[in-house]
Amino acid sequence: MSTTFQKLLVKSKYLNGLQCSKLLWIAVNQKERIIEIDQVRFDEGILVGSEAKKLFPDGIDISTENFKNNLEDSILLLKKGKPLFEAAFQSERTYSRADILEPSKECWNIIEVKSSTKVKDEHIQDVAFQKYCYEKVGLKINKCYLMHLNSKYIRKGKINLEELFIKEDISKKVEEEIKHIPKRVKEMLEIIDGKEPNVKIGNFCNIPRECPIMEECWKFLPENHVFELYRGNKQAMELFEKGILAIKDIPEDYELEDKHRIQRYCVKNNKPHVNKKELTNFIEKLKYPLYFLDFETYQSAIPIYDDLSPYQQIPFQFSLHVVDEDNKKEHFSFIAESNKDPRKEFLKELKKVLGKKGSIIVYNQSFEQGRIKELAELFPKNKKWAESVTKRMVDLLIPFRNFYYYDCKQKGSCSIKHVLQALTKKTYEGMEIDNGGLASIRYLYIIHGDKHGKKASAEEVKKVREDLEKYCGLDTEAMVDVLDVLRKV
Ligand code: SF4
Numbered sequence: 001m002s003t004t005f006q007k008l009l010v011k012s013k014y015l016n017g018l019q020c021s022k023l024l025w026i027a028v029n030q031k032e033r034i035i036e037i038d039q040v041r042f043d044e045g046i047l048v049g050s051e052a053k054k055l056f057p058d059g060i061d062i063s064t065e066n067f068k069n070n071l072e073d074s075i076l077l078l079k080k081g082k083p084l085f086e087a088a089f090q091s092e093r094t095y096s097r098a099d100i101l102e103p104s105k106e107c108w109n110i111i112e113v114k115s116s117t118k119v120k121d122e123h124i125q126d127v128a129f130q131k132y133c134y135e136k137v138g139l140k141i142n143k144c145y146l147m148h149l150n151s152k153y154i155r156k157g158k159i160n161l162e163e164l165f166i167k168e169d170i171s172k173k174v175e176e177e178i179k180h181i182p183k184r185v186k187e188m189l190e191i192i193d194g195k196e197p198n199v200k201i202g203n204f205c206n207i208p209r210e211c212p213i214m215e216e217c218w219k220f221l222p223e224n225h226v227f228e229l230y231r232g233n234k235q236a237m238e239l240f241e242k243g244i245l246a247i248k249d250i251p252e253d254y255e256l257e258d259k260h261r262i263q264r265y266c267v268k269n270n271k272p273h274v275n276k277k278e279l280t281n282f283i284e285k286l287k288y289p290l291y292f293l294d295f296e297t298y299q300s301a302i303p304i305y306d307d308l309s310p311y312q313q314i315p316f317q318f319s320l321h322v323v324d325e326d327n328k329k330e331h332f333s334f335i336a337e338s339n340k341d342p343r344k345e346f347l348k349e350l351k352k353v354l355g356k357k358g359s360i361i362v363y364n365q366s367f368e369q370g371r372i373k374e375l376a377e378l379f380p381k382n383k384k385w386a387e388s389v390t391k392r393m394v395d396l397l398i399p400f401r402n403f404y405y406y407d408c409k410q411k412g413s414c415s416i417k418h419v420l421q422a423l424t425k426k427t428y429e430g431m432e433i434d435n436g437g438l439a440s441i442r443y444l445y446i447i448h449g450d451k452h453g454k455k456a457s458a459e460e461v462k463k464v465r466e467d468l469e470k471y472c473g474l475d476t477e478a479m480v481d482v483l484d485v486l487r488k489v
Contacts, residue, residue: 059083091136107142128177228412298440319472365395
């Protein structure tokens with residue numbers, strides 16, 4: 001059963017409630033059903049918050065360990081008239097904690113720190129709820145600010161916090177939003193105290209972010225359901241409202257766009273769709289030797305090296321399969337070793353193996369092209385080389401994104417993982433590292449250690465490097481296999 005503390009409406013639950021009443025109820029009453037948490041985003045948020053606080057050197061950090069002490073300390077420390085970090089206030093059943101409360105003309109400013117690079121609607125709702133709570137306990141709020149990262153900031157030497165952060169005045173928007181809060185709070189408290197609401201799924205399950213209960217709520221959908229229609233959320237919702245859950249049940253006279261018609265055809269006839277003419281055109285343009293290339297990158301909210309902006313991608317690994325006209329295959333790979341900026345070495349090694357002619361096949365070329373362009377900007381002597389490499393690139397995503405080939409086993413997705421499984425039955429399952437996000441987390445660990453300062457052991461480094469090799473190697477091998485299948489059909 002819930003305790004009194006759980007029955008409070010805290011800020012995060014209020015935001016849950018704005019997305020869905022069922023999510024709110026579960027978050028308060030049965031939070032063990034929630035499969036989260038995006039730990040990286042969470043850690044990144046903490047790091048950004050602590051950097052922002054450095055801009056207020058006389059600020060007082062209020063301990064957050066003990067809920068009751070935190071509330072008492074917050075009220076006592078208000079008298080000091082200094083910036084307060086993590087001050088918490090409770091009014092009846094609403095509770096909120098402020099990143100930074102800054103004294104201002106006998107009043108206080110709310111400063112909410114976010115690791116994003118712009119103000120989002122959910123931030124306004126977040127700060128409005130805070131203001132509502134603080135004013136209810138009698139605090140006078142002057143202005144509300146959102147402090148977020150400046151995407152245009154480029155690190156040169158020591159981090160310049162004044163330039164890294166942008167403090168935007170969001171007071172007017174908050175004022176607009178706050179009008180709706182009393183009614184919502186009343187409704188949400190009723191939901192919390194009541195029975196679990198019965199909510200029908202909808203597009204809101206993904207807005208502003210994917211709901212952590214989706215697996216549970218969406219599992220009733222049949223195989224090849226309408227939400228697998230390629231980029232067809234609106235269409236899927238319309239069909240769902242009409243009671244049509246499976247693609248195979250979409251009536252023939254129902255108006256569908258071409259790609260969705262292909263999907264229905266494939267499900268109904270249980271065979272792939274092949275546009276031989278377009279596939280042949282695509283394949284005939286390829287020039288040997290074929291270079292199958294894939295990059296792995298990582299990014300950080302706070303730039304860790306010079307010449308980097310917040311969230312800029314840092315390439316640290318590549319895999320390259322080279323196939324000649326006799327179908328002879330060679331594999332090259334690179335993983336940066338030191339904890340220094342890997343970009344120079346990455347570029348040097350890539351130049352060694354990319355040759356001067358032959359198609360460079362990538363999957364979703366804007367990613368690899370973007371990184372090559374950034375490397376050429378950083379090391380301008382390589383501009384010509386970068387231009388020629390970019391011109392040689394061919395995007396293997398095109399036949400799938402344009403539905404020259406579609407198999408219903410792709411489940412409406414054109415990602416290399418879905419395509420590989422549908423065309424070759426090979427999967428990434430069982431691999432220690434099976435996605436790009438995990439690859440960057442593991443790599444950062446062996447290079448920089450964890451957030452508590454623990455360094456990776458030699459065995460851990462060896463193991464992670466092997467796993468990274470396997471993962472990135474499979475990405476390029478997958479492209480070789482997929483192209484082989486396309487050729488055969
Ligand atoms: S998956 Fe959708 S319906 Fe289910 S709790 Fe989440 S938002 Fe609500």
